[in-house]
Amino acid sequence: MIDLTTPVRRRYVDGRFGQVHLRVAQPQKDAGQIPLLCFHMSPNSSRIYNTFLGQIGTDRLSIAPDTPGFGESDPPSSLPSIADYAAAMVDVMDALELKKVDVIGYHTGSETCVELALQHPDRVRKLVLTSAPIFTDEELAAHRDHYGKPEPIEDGSHVAAKWRAYLHWAGPGWSKDHVAVQFADALRRPDISWWGHNAAFDFPMKARLSEVSQPVLVLNPNDDLVEQSRRAEGIMQNGLILELPDWGHGYLDLHTEKACEIIREFLDAPSGDAA
Amino acid sequence: MTGVSVRKGYVDGRFGQIHYRIAKPDLETTRRPLLCFHMSPYSSIIYEAFLSEMGLDRMTIAMDTPGFGESDPPSTPPEISDYAGAAADLMNALNLSSVDVMGYHTGSKVALEVALQNPTVVNCIVMVSAPLYTDDELAEVRREYGPEPLSEDGSHVQAWWQSAVRWSMDGRTLDDIGRVFWAKLLNPAISWWGHNAAFSYDSAGALSKVTSPILVLRPEDDVWDATARANGLMVHPDSHIHDLPGWSHGFLDLKTVEAAVLIRGFLDKD
Numbered sequence: 001m002i003d004l005t006t007p008v009r010r011r012y013v014d015g016r017f018g019q020v021h022l023r024v025a026q027p028q029k030d031a032g033q034i035p036l037l038c039f040h041m042s043p044n045s046s047r048i049y050n051t052f053l054g055q056i057g058t059d060r061l062s063i064a065p066d067t068p069g070f071g072e073s074d075p076p077s078s079l080p081s082i083a084d085y086a087a088a089m090v091d092v093m094d095a096l097e098l099k100k101v102d103v104i105g106y107h108t109g110s111e112t113c114v115e116l117a118l119q120h121p122d123r124v125r126k127l128v129l130t131s132a133p134i135f136t137d138e139e140l141a142a143h144r145d146h147y148g149k150p151e152p153i154e155d156g157s158h159v160a161a162k163w164r165a166y167l168h169w170a171g172p173g174w175s176k177d178h179v180a181v182q183f184a185d186a187l188r189r190p191d192i193s194w195w196g197h198n199a200a201f202d203f204p205m206k207a208r209l210s211e212v213s214q215p216v217l218v219l220n221p222n223d224d225l226v227e228q229s230r231r232a233e234g235i236m237q238n239g240l241i242l243e244l245p246d247w248g249h250g251y252l253d254l255h256t257e258k259a260c261e262i263i264r265e266f267l268d269a270p271s272g273d274a275a
Numbered sequence: 276m277t278g279v280s281v282r283k284g285y286v287d288g289r290f291g292q293i294h295y296r297i298a299k300p301d302l303e304t305t306r307r308p309l310l311c312f313h314m315s316p317y318s319s320i321i322y323e324a325f326l327s328e329m330g331l332d333r334m335t336i337a338m339d340t341p342g343f344g345e346s347d348p349p350s351t352p353p354e355i356s357d358y359a360g361a362a363a364d365l366m367n368a369l370n371l372s373s374v375d376v377m378g379y380h381t382g383s384k385v386a387l388e389v390a391l392q393n394p395t396v397v398n399c400i401v402m403v404s405a406p407l408y409t410d411d412e413l414a415e416v417r418r419e420y421g422p423e424p425l426s427e428d429g430s431h432v433q434a435w436w437q438s439a440v441r442w443s444m445d446g447r448t449l450d451d452i453g454r455v456f457w458a459k460l461l462n463p464a465i466s467w468w469g470h471n472a473a474f475s476y477d478s479a480g481a482l483s484k485v486t487s488p489i490l491v492l493r494p495e496d497d498v499w500d501a502t503a504r505a506n507g508l509m510v511h512p513d514s515h516i517h518d519l520p521g522w523s524h525g526f527l528d529l530k531t532v533e534a535a536v537l538i539r540g541f542l543d544k545d
Contacts, residue, residue: 180460184461
């Protein structure tokens with residue numbers, strides 16, 4: 001049987017906010033594909049892409065950075081915006097001498113993709129967004145309240161509640177063991193772990209997404225942003241939404257092969273059209 | 276006074292990538308580098324503040340033990356000697372030919388074993404606790420720190436949090452605990468391997484074999500009593516136990532400078 005995975009290694013590069021921690025997978029021989037950059041959700045880290053990188057990296061250089069302030073990446077010194085995160089990703093591209101990339105984002109990471117694509121239209125070819133978070137004003141107000149700075153409680157009920165929330169949003173088939181692997185990252189840096197959501201809620205996703213001229217594929221699993229992502233319908237210049245009603249959080253681990261197939265088909269299509 | 280900045284990196288070792296934190300003075304120093312090993316589970320994150328302080332006058336490095344933090348795990352449950360082997364890989368990769376070592380709980384056993392395996396490289400040893408267990412105690416801690424099932428309701432993480440609170444020294448805030456607590460939850464399927472290795476290690480034998488000077492720091496934590504038994508076992512005349520009543524988990528963050536003063540005094544004696 002052919003080994004369909006490639007090793008995922010970690011390393012650091014320097015960026016404007018300090019060290020940026022990366023997970024990197026690459027084929028043994030350069031297959032000539034444009035490299036792929038993957039941005040994670042908030043809080044969490046590039047660990048969510050670990051399994052995925054091992055497969056998508058078999059035919060292209062694939063890199064998942066920890067967003068500054070998450071995982072092992074140094075934080076900005078003050079509250080960052082999505083534009084700051086995008087700028088940090090340019091630092092990664094420069095450090096690795098990547099002239100042009102495709103980008104994948106997951107929730108907050110999707111917004112970073114959009115901002116990066118707008119800031120550097122010549123360096124971003126195509127975008128794959130797991131969810132396109134377009135919130136109403138009422139949702140934003142509720143989310144800001146819910147995803148603010150977590151206050152630790154002496155009896156630990158705050159960590160138990162967070163665990164239950166992770167289990168609640170785990171997609172079909174994503175076991176407790178899977179959740180536990182990612183859960184530690186969600187508890188890191190409780191003093192600033194809300195910065196990612198804060199940046200996401202300040203980002204005018206609807207307006208910015210509608211400005212993107214590159215091809216966009218929105219993957220819409222049945223997770224906490226399924227409704228919000230449907231609001232991207234009709235506003236994209238060159239995009240389409242793929243509904244994935246049987247998938248939820250964890251699909252990168254559970255449906256890795258199918259996800260790679262969908263993403264490769266989109267990225268490697270010869271035309272500039274999303275369809 | 277503020278310390279030096281702490282950077283992070285990777286080297287390759289026998290079990291895969293080894294992740295470490297490093298701090299060093301701006302100017303060259305003749306002082307020996309200090310290599311630090313963390314408790315189980317956790318990671319080199321527990322040394323973050325300490326590195327920043329110790330790095331003012333010497334290169335100070337904290338390794339993520341294989342299988343913890345961001346270091347790749349061995350393929351099967353390891354022994355303390357395996358962890359010490361990985362430490363040797365790190366020393367080789369960083370070209371360290373003469374060092375002092377420091378360990379915290381499980382890490383103190385790793386430090387001892389590194390000294391036994393590399394007697395010409397290791398000079399002085401600092402152990403935060405040196406627990407020697409009776410057979411009954413061993414059976415109990417093996418039960419307590421073995422693999423644990425994950426709950427639906429989060430009671431398992433809640434119990435870990437409560438344990439972290441219980442054994443924290445006075446003055447350690449919930450925010451302080453929160454800054455390191457996550458590291459206990461990494462690699463959950465194998466996070467019991469560190470304790471497993473520690474409980475299989477012949478600490479009494481190692482303590483009586485090592486000829487380097489050993490400073491045992493004895494905070495009033497969960498192994499306060501078990502550490503008292505190290506008294507009289509150590510060979511070198513400068514070796515001793517330094518009691519730290521009132522100190523417990525979190526002292527590296529809360530008593531950073533005081534700890535550094537104690538440790539510098541011991542390491543820089545000769």
